[in-house]
Amino acid sequence: MFNYIVIGSGFAGSVIAERIANVLNEKVLIIEKRNHIGGNCYDYKNKDGIIIHKYGPHLFHTNYKEVFDYLSNFTDWNIYHHRVLAFIDGKKVPIPFNLNSLYLTFPESLAKRIEEKLLKKYPYNSKVPILDLKKENDKDLRFLADYIYQKVFLNYTVKQWGLKPEDIDPEVTARVPVFIGKDDRYFSDKYQAIPTEGYTKIFERMLNHSNIKLMLNTDFKEVISIDFESKKIYFFGQEFKGKLIFTGMIDELFNFKYGYLPYRSLDLRFETVEKEWFQEVATVNYPNDYDFTRITEFKHIHPASTEKTTILKEYSKQYIPNKDIPYYPVFTKENQKLYNRYKEEAEKFENIILVGRLAEYRYYDMDDVIKRALEVFEEKVR
Template sequence: MFDYLIIGAGFAGSVIAERIANVLNEKVLIIEKRNHIGGNCYDYKDKNGILIHKYGPHLFHTDYKEIFDYLSNFTDWHIYHHRVLAFIDGKKVPIPFNLNTLYMVFPEILARRIEEKLLNRYSYNSKVLILELKKEEDEDLKLLANYIYEKVFLNYTAKQWGLKPEDIEPEVTGRVPIYISRDDRYFTDRYQAVPVEGYAKIFERMLNHPNIKLMLNTDFKEVMEIDLENKKIYFLGQEFKGKVIFTGMIDEFFEYKFGALPYRSLDLKLETVEKDYFQEAAVVNYPNDCDFTRITEFKHIHPVESKKTVILKEYPKAYQTGKDIPYYPMFKEESKELYNKYRELSNGFENLILAGRLADYRYYDMDDIVKIALEVFEEGLR
């Protein structure tokens, strides 16, 4: 009945399915474990009419015109420039750290002196890595680098990854930049927007094709068998000769043959607040205070008339296989080696294609996933 099987109805699986259906005019079945399409980008309106991002905030931004144009086939956009504050020493200040932040956390005389040295050393509107600033001989620039490292990133990263601050490699947070600019936007991409009706509507339109069938609430293991020895894939008891595009966890697909890959997960706590707005920006980070890492207020992203507002607190936690959502791959040397074993094993399957965040064991922005999915279709399926 089907020429293609796709496991996972997030951006990777949905984009590939849409291309197969519309360009190749062939039949595709999408198997999805959850009761909805859209993966972690899924959103919905609550009883107050507020659009909620169920799995945490998703803000679309890209420099790829072709990706923005492609997605524009399925949605209209609201221009949206994301701004983030961080609660530091009792103040909410803009991040990424920029010249505005500088004057909010340091005395004016010191801030002016540091700004002058930054502008003498680096060009305006440039980004400078903390690691680079730490290497400067100037004491003021070193002071700035150490302040940003310790106050903004160190403890946030420790909470996010479940590590003690002393166990975090300086290179991890050292790659975070300071903006030599007064631009408070979190992203600087050419295209920054959110879909007018939300992300779920994009997926509904993308998959609304007679060649596409959906099987929700279904773990792929319920309908598929993977013969690791003979490198064959069976669907409903019969060998499947078409292409299989897998966008889920690569270690799960191969039955954890070499062991489970490590991830970090989140506990997400939604709260309805009886006021127009709860905070000054869509997202406020709490690097040094509280057990949660950040609070998102969705009305800043999708404005709506309501006397109530909804906030989301994120509590990072260890990932338990089969119980939690795998949000973030753990980028350790041993996990990369383990992933490479699974990737090598996948090469023995002639009709298997791996694509997406979990299959590639990488953290992708939305535009990157769409770009990869389109490349997979053009290079591997067309």
């Protein structure tokens, strides 16, 4: 019946399925382990009328016009600029740490001296990775770097990843740089917006096609088996000669034959608070205090007319297979080597295509995943 089977209904799988249905006019089956579509981007309205992101906050931002235009086929947008504060030594300062943060943190004379040295060394509105700033020889810049490292990065990174910043791939630590400017927005991308009706509506429209069939509440291993010797794939016991687009954990696809790839998971605790607002901005990070990493208040993201508010406290933890949700691949050289073994295994199959954060063991943002899925469709599916 199908020439294409997609495992997973997050953005990676849904975008490719939509393209197969609309561009190729072919039938495609999506197999989804959960009881809903949308993967970790799934959201819903709670009883107070507030749109809640079930698996943690998802903020859309991109510089890729083609990605924004593509998603605009399935949603209208509310312009939204995300702002984050960090609770440091009893004060809340903008993150990424910028020139406004500098003056909120230090005496004016010291802040002014450091600002002059920063602007002499770096272009205005530039971004400097914290590990680069730590290499400075100037005592004031080194003082600033050490302060930011200790107060903003170190403990947050340890809580989030279970590793020190030096032990994790620079791709991760560079995601939250020191900003040499006064823009308090968390992102600087050209397109920053939130889907007017939430993310789930995007997926519903994306997958609303007669060529797309869905199997929810189904672990792919229940209906698909792989013969690693003959390199054949079986669907309900029959050989499947079409393309299998896989967006799940690559180590699970190959029955963990080389061992488990490490991931970080989250313990998400939602609370309804009996007041109109809980905090000043959508997200406040707690690098040094408490066990949670951050608190998000969803009314800042999706405005709602209610006297109550809903917040989310996030506790990062080690992923336990078959128990937790794998949110983030853990980027170290050792883990990359293990992933490469699985990738080489997948390349032996002519009809397996890997795409997405878990399948490619990459820290993709939403726009990166969508862009990647569109590219993979053109390069390997079409």
